[in-house]
Amino acid sequence: MTGKLLTIGFDADDTLWHNERFFEMTQALFTSLLREHADGDHLQERLIAAERRNIGSYGFGVKGFTLSMIETAIEVTGGRVPASVISEILAAGREMLDHPVELLPHAAEAVEALAATHHLVLITKGDLLHQERKLAASGLGERFDGVEIVSDKRPDTYARIFGGTPGGVAGAMMVGNSMKSDVVPAIEAGAWGVHVPFSLVWALEEAEAPDAPRYREIADLGALPDLVRALS
Missing domain, CATH: 3.40.50.1000 (HAD superfamily/HAD-like)
Structure with missing residues (x-):
């Protein structure tokens, strides 16, 4: 051709x-927030699985990533994730959206x-x-x-x-x-x-x-x- x-x-x-380094930083925070419920490797596997499932509905980007983190937090805690953790996840997502280029x-x-x-x-x-x-x-x-x-x-x-x-x-x-x-x-x-x-x-x-x-x-x-x- x-x-x-x-x-x-x-x-x-x-x-x-x-871009990706901000996702990596937020994933580290996410792992820290849920360290009592899942080890880091298992948690990342669950998060990737959630992102894969959700791409068709949420698309790519910070908002879909944030929703996938919340979904994963609910799953690994058996629905008992504290509201304070959800609040911190949402704050991390907002920080990613506001990060300087x-x-x-x-x-x-x-x-x-x-x-x-x-x-x-x-x-x-x-x-x-x-x-x-x-x-x-x-x-x-x-x-x-x-x-x-x-x-x-x-x-x-x-x-x-x-x-x-x-x-x-x-x-x-x-x-x-x-x-x-x-x-x-x-x-x-x-x-x-x-x-x-x-x-x-x-x-x-x-x-x-x-x-x-x-x-x-x-x-x-x-x-x-x-x-x-x-x-x-």
Whole structure:
């Protein structure tokens, strides 16, 4: 499949700015709150199971995560979780929603450089209001020609989005930290997929690297402009 590279799609969380570490910090608090009812490993298994069950109903993001923590707390305590613990879980969720946006290294420079030469689209999943607030706080919003906040990232998602951008799907590249959500489905749709590994990976986002000619991996976003120039 050929096509001049004209459009670059960026993931947001843990690609442009920190996200997963705030979930990790909240999970540590959650483990501490329920240490009398379940050991840490068992509790995390129950929480992941709850998140997996609830994605279809709650979607991705802090609000669904908070509800899954509450559900897990009720389960592991046999319905006897103190109201004070529920209150602390809710407070932790609000703190996550209010946390300042911290850009990852080279994110601003890469977006700035590519905005001058390519059509840029932010493609992220999660809570609409929270993602909009983070984008506004990042200072990067004006550099994007389009913003897509989606319920999930599948091949048809990328086919729809990139199908309406310069160069179409064949002329598009998706850049992100999630092999499962950012890279594999974009390649399956016919675009380029560029993996930018991040030190923390949510269990539900793990996947194997594809064996595909349109797959690339870079150490950080500092290497992206050169890669784009080489492929354009």
